[in-house]
Amino acid sequence: MKNIDTTLVNSKIEQAVAAAAAWETDREGLLGCLACTDYTTLRETDSPRSVSLFTKHAIELVDRGLPPVASVCVYPSLVDAVGVALAEVPAGSPAEEIGITAVCGAFPSGQTYMEVKMLECAMAIENGADEIDAVINVGAMLSGDYDLAESELAMMREEIDGDALLKVILETGSLADPELIYRASMLAMEAGADFIKTSTGKTPISATPAAAVVMCRAIRDFERSCSRKVGIKVAGGIRTPQDAMLYRTIVAQELGPEWLTPELFRIGASRLVDALVPCLVE
Numbered sequence: 001m002k003n004i005d006t007t008l009v010n011s012k013i014e015q016a017v018a019a020a021a022a023w024e025t026d027r028e029g030l031l032g033c034l035a036c037t038d039y040t041t042l043r044e045t046d047s048p049r050s051v052s053l054f055t056k057h058a059i060e061l062v063d064r065g066l067p068p069v070a071s072v073c074v075y076p077s078l079v080d081a082v083g084v085a086l087a088e089v090p091a092g093s094p095a096e097e098i099g100i101t102a103v104c105g106a107f108p109s110g111q112t113y114m115e116v117k118m119l120e121c122a123m124a125i126e127n128g129a130d131e132i133d134a135v136i137n138v139g140a141m142l143s144g145d146y147d148l149a150e151s152e153l154a155m156m157r158e159e160i161d162g163d164a165l166l167k168v169i170l171e172t173g174s175l176a177d178p179e180l181i182y183r184a185s186m187l188a189m190e191a192g193a194d195f196i197k198t199s200t201g202k203t204p205i206s207a208t209p210a211a212a213v214v215m216c217r218a219i220r221d222f223e224r225s226c227s228r229k230v231g232i233k234v235a236g237g238i239r240t241p242q243d244a245m246l247y248r249t250i251v252a253q254e255l256g257p258e259w260l261t262p263e264l265f266r267i268g269a270s271r272l273v274d275a276l277v278p279c280l281v282e
Contacts, residue, residue, distance in 0.1 A: 002179060002182045002183070003179065004178035004179050004182060004214060004217075006178060006210075009178065009210050009213045009214065010210070012213050012250070012253065012254065013209045013210060013213060013250070015253065016209065016246055016249040016250045016253055017209075017246060019249045019253070020242070020245045020246045020248075020249040023241055023242055023245035024241075024279070026245065027279075027280070029245055029248060030241055030244075030245070030276055030279050030280055031066070031067055031280060032248065032260055033241070033244040033245065033248055033267060033272075033276060034061075034066060034067055034069065034273065034276050034280065035067040035068070035069070035070065035262055036070055036248075036260070036261070036262050036265045036266055036267055037069045037070060037244075037266070037267045037268075037269055037272060037273060038069070038070055038071045038072075038073040038101050038131075038133075038233070038235070038266050038267065038268045038269075039054075039058050039069040039071070039072050039073065039269070039270065039273055040072075040073040040074075040101075040201075040235070040268050040269060040270050041054050041072075041073070041074060041270055042073070042074070042075060042103060042107075042201070042202075046074065046075060046078055047078075048078060048080075048081040049081075051072075051074055051078045051081040051082060051085075052081050052082075052084065052085045054072065055072050055081070055082050055085035055086060055098075056085055058072055058095075058098060058273075059085070059086070059088075059089055059093075059095045059098070061273070061277065062093060062094050062095040063095075064277075064281060065281075066277070066280055066281070067094065068094050068095050068097045068098045069098060069273065070098070070099060070262040070266055071098060071099035071100060071101040071130065071131060072086075072098060072099075072100060072101065073101035073102075073103065073133065073268060074100075074101070074102065074103075075102070075103060075107075076102040076103070076104055076120055076123065076124040076127070076129070079100055079102050079124050079127040079128050079129045080127045080128060082100045082128070083100060083127070083128040086098060086100070099130040099131055100128055100129050100130050100131070101129065101130070101131040101132070101133055101167075102124035102125075102129040102131070102132055102133070103133045103134070103200075104117065104120045104121045104124050104132050104133070104134050104156075105117040105120060105121065105132075105134035105135055105156060106120070106135075107133070107134070107135055107169075107200060108135060108169075108171075108200035108201075108202040108203075109135070110134075110135040110136065110137055110138065111139075114152055114155060117134070117152070117155075117156060118155060118156060118159040121134065121156055121159050121160055121164075122159055124164075125160065125163050125164050129164055130164055130165065131164050131165040131166075131167060132156070132160060132164050132165065132166050132167065133167045133169055133197060133233075133268075134153075134156055134166065134167070134168060134169065135168075135169040135171060135200060136149055136152075136153060136168055136169060136170055136171065136184060136187075136188060137149045137152050138171045138174050138175065140152075141175060141180065141183075141184055141187075142174070142175070142180075146183070146187060149184070149187060150187045150188075150190065150191045151191075153166075153168060153187075153188055153191035153192070153193065154191045154192060157191060157192035157193075165194040165195065166192060166193050166194050166195070167193065167194065167195035167196070167197050167231075167233055167266070168188040168191075168193040168195070168196050168197060169197045169198075169199065169200055169235075170184045170185065170188065170196060170197065170198060170199075170211075170215070171198075171199055171200060171203060172184075172198045172199060172205075172207070172208065172211035172214075172215070173198075173199055173203045173204065173205025173206055173208070173211075173236075174203055174205075176205075178210065178211075178214050181211055181214045181215065181218075182214050182215075182217065182218050185214070185215050185218035185219070185222075186218050186221070186222060189218070189219070189222045189226075189228075189230050190222075193230060194230065194231060195230065195231035195232060195233050195264075195266065196215055196218070196219070196230060196231075196232060196233070197232075197233035197234075197235055197266075197268065198211050198212065198215070198233070198234050198235055198236060199234075199235050199236035200235075200236065201235050201236035201237070201268065202236075203236075206235065206236020206237040207234045207235055207236045207237055207238060207247070209246060209247070209250060212232070212234055212247055212250050212251070213250055213254060215232055216232060216250065216251060216254035216255050217254065219231075219232060219255060220254065220255060229259075229264060230264075231259070231263065231264040231265060231266065232251060232255075232259070232264070232265060232266075233265075233266035233267070233268055234247045234266075234267055234268070235266075235267070235268025235269065236268070238267055238268070238269045238272055239269065239271045239272055239275060240272070240275055241272075241275055241276055241279055243272070244267055244269075244272055244276070247267065248260060248265070248267075251265050
């Protein structure tokens, strides 16, 4: 595995913290955070009605002059509820750009049969999902069975067959070791991931600046060797504008400003959107 210089990682985080300190005056950056957000509801109490209302709230933000969120992220059985709500958007509205993300592959544990994971991806796409967030086989990664972890992701990639983006959740809080996070990042990208994502948000440790720096390093190395840009999604515990701006700054410093678009950068969050609105609506 690649040797990660943790001292350098910590130095990069300190630089990002300093650069993001003036977040309150960076309206462009805050708008960028909103536009890159996967507006997420993953509660056991979710229902078609609650998800419809949740989606309509995202649409209403556009009516208030704010950019559309990148997508609404829900459990696969609720994809059609998002689609029905988005179908009511008037033609020509920027809200038409809002995508639908489904968490699949036995989210959040990933512990089920491979056939079930593939079927879940296929059904979510059939019901209207534009993007699939699927967790890597964390147990395989921790036990050193890297071939199994990669082959499962490759099979999901094949099942998706270009009909949706594949965002692979590494569950970095469980992997913990920076070298293992780097290896999981490279493995996921080699298996065909369009994005690599920090966390499910369902574990004690979710997104961390250190994990984000390591993942950015892997993305940069992969792009240099394979000439393919892969996106990064940070998720889990990102609740404030300060949080969002810190991660945006890390991505800008490590990968460059070209990554600061919804095509290559996402923030998975629910509370963040409501925290950003007061900073943006005059």
